[in-house]
Amino acid sequence: MIFKISKWGHGAAIRLPAAVMAGLDAQIGDVLIGTLGDNSLTLKAGPRIPSDQRKALAAYLQKAQSEGKTTLTEVLEDLQNDIAKQKEDQPDD
Known part of the structure; x- marks a missing residue:
């Protein structure tokens, strides 16, 4: 998948398509845990x-x-x- 980084206030944001939200079984307001690697970002669903x-x-x-x-x-x-x-x-x- 390709994600676009957009300006959001004084920071930046990545928009998650509905298919990604469904794949993570995530809802608006849920927490995602991010891990930085060598030029990579891995996201996992956090605690509900x-x-x-x-x-x-x-x-x-x-x-x-x-x-x-x-x-x-x-x-x-x-x-x-x-x-x-x-x-x-x-x-x-």
């Missing part, structure tokens, strides 16, 4: 996020980006730390 949690995740990612976090590893480490802190703050039953 329930629709009621997508807005919260989008807000969290936007916050992380505004704090200068640029890699998935940084964002996931931050998220894991936040989850651990929330568990510590919860009273024991």
